[in-house]
Amino acid sequence: MTSTKDSILNSAEKLFAERGYEATSLRAITTAAGVNLAAVNYHFQSKNQLLRALFTRGMQRLNRQRMALLDSYEAEYREKSVPPEKLVRALIEPMLDVTGNHSKGSKVFGMLLGRMYASPQGPLADILVSDIEKFSERFKSALRRTLPEIPLEDLFWRSFFAIGATAHTLISSQLIGIISHGVCNPDDREAVIEKLTAFIVAGLKAPAGSGIKREKAGQTGKNRRGR
Amino acid sequence: MTSTKDSILNSAEKLFAERGYEATSLRAITTAAGVNLAAVNYHFQSKNQLLRALFTRGMQRLNRQRMALLDSYEAEYREKSVPPEKLVRALIEPMLDVTGNHSKGSKVFGMLLGRMYASPQGPLADILVSDIEKFSERFKSALRRTLPEIPLEDLFWRSFFAIGATAHTLISSQLIGIISHGVCNPDDREAVIEKLTAFIVAGLKAPAGSGIKREKAGQTGKNRRGR
DNA sequence: GTCTATATGGGGATAGAC
DNA sequence: GTCTATCCCCATATAGAC
Structure with a gap:
């Protein structure tokens, strides 16, 4: 009860x-x-405080799971750097609640979280920012060790884009069934997380200068590969 | 006046x-x-219709710009496939209004658009979906020609993730200044578009099977493989 | 702790003079 | 086309009995 x-x-x-x-x-x-x-x-005491209580509860649970995953990976790889796939999974997997073994609220909370990411002016921007800062501190150092050749600025930007891709997935994954005319199945969460992880990892690893010329005619010719 | x-x-x-x-x-x-x-x-006639009028106006202008860019690239590359950098730019650049040569509303509309992408249940989900469908038809075929080795399903997913990264950038790019402690400058739109493009292109090009193993260390248990 | 009843304000929308 | 005045509903929040 x-x-x-x-x-x-x-x-x-x-x-x-x-x-x-x-x-x-x-x-x-x-x-x-x-x-x-x-x-x-x-x-x-108010609608706003209800949201805050709710959000705090969810974030604590979420970050506990993420930290635990990070810890286990870092232990596993000891002094060697943790591969980016693992880092990304540690962040994403708890949000999408792949295993389904936590109290069933998780997936719902992921959607709420996505909404909050998408509303920086919203009623709890402060919580969200402080949380991102706290967490990204830990994530950032892991990333730097794993991808030392990427400039810090790019790591920030790419993490930011990764958050966006994830938030979008959390909020509107149902859309893709429609858009793809059934080719993609948003309810196969295991597939979703694999594809999202692959996308993000590739984005994180992109060659630094990126070989993308913005004047005229492309010339991607000189693309040294990123792996 | x-x-x-x-x-x-x-x-x-x-x-x-x-x-x-x-x-x-x-x-x-x-x-x-x-x-x-x-x-x-x-x-x-109503608040809702105001939004619709507004949104329709913005989408028409935006899509006209995007189509024009796509056209020019396709003309430029003739029978050869347009490089993905160009395709992505054709989509993104008008949203971020890099050049600033259109009526100044554009950047604002980009932010609104980002919000709409992030609210699939919102008051104009129908417009948005029909628009995405219409547009993605064109974009999809260009992408297939450019990246024939990527399965269709992955192209859909990755385009979807790309939309998410972009929407997030449109809505909350101010956040990154805070999070990065000034390392990243969200107001340098030219830099933003370059970094976002690089990220998305790398994600689109990611190797298909992606080489990402998900067993181990998380104890995800009875993992059937998703492919 | 839980309920009914109500205070108080803001919201979208409209009627009708000008 | 533009204004004032107003309708009416629904919102959050609280007072106070049980």
Whole structure:
């Protein structure tokens, strides 16, 4: 039996994820949770604080999983640098909840997280930024060891792009079924994570100057390969 | 002198882009535009229709630019396949408005577009999907010619990820200045577009099977392979 | 802790004078 | 086409009985 407080958290998580924060009313949440409207202001103080509580809960769980994965990889590779595939997986896998062995909220939270990434002006930009900073500190040093030939600036940018690709996947993966006319199946999460990881890793490893000329006529001719 | 109707469109575009659709009131729009509240319902019929008008206007302009770029590249390379760098640039450059030679609304619209991509449930999912479909038809065939060794399914997925990276850049590029502690400058749009293009192109070109093993170390257990 | 009832405000939309 | 005034609904939040 789940408590009133948890029912609210779970329903709110689901609805915020599906419809967004502004478009979700407390009434919708309490109705879905089967609790009284006033309960939300009793347990939390406001809609905003509800979101913060919710988000904090999710981020802690998520980052615990990611840190554990990173730890295990670093232990596994000892002094050698962890291959980028592993690093990327450590970040992404918990968000997509591939194994499904955590409390089922995870996938929903991933979608919410994607929304938050996509709304930097939103009601909890501060939490998100501080969290990214804290986490990226750890991730950045691992990446630098793994890809020492990539300039720091590019590592930042590419990590940023990777976040974007991931957030998009979390939010709108259902779209790809439509766009691809069924060729791609967004519900095969194992396939999704593999493809996303491959994409990101390739992007991270791209040759530094990138060989991309922006004046005239391409000339990709001189592309030294990135691996 | 801009008409009342255009003032509304411009202010709405700006505010929707900055704060999102739900979080923006018609009162905020009309105040910013310096027009009367009732005008918005006179010229458009509802808040929703205002958004649609706005979005349609922007998409037409954007796609005209993209098509023109694609055309010029295809003409340039004649029967040979257009290099992926060019294809990607044709998509991205108009969104980021690098040259700055179009009416200044473009950059703002890019941000709005990013938001729409990130809200598939939003009030104009239908427009967005139909537009993506229409456009991706053209882009897909160009991509297939350029990267014939990549399976169609992967091309779809990777284009999807590319959209995500781009949308994220459009919406929250300001974040990277903070996260990178000033190492990255989000306002150097020429640099942004180069780095984003390099990232996407590398992701598109990634080796097909991708060589990414997922067993070990995470104990993902009974992993059937996804291919 | 949970409920009913209500306060208070803001939202989109419209009627109708000018 | 533009304005004022207003309708009406729904939102968050709270007061206070149980």
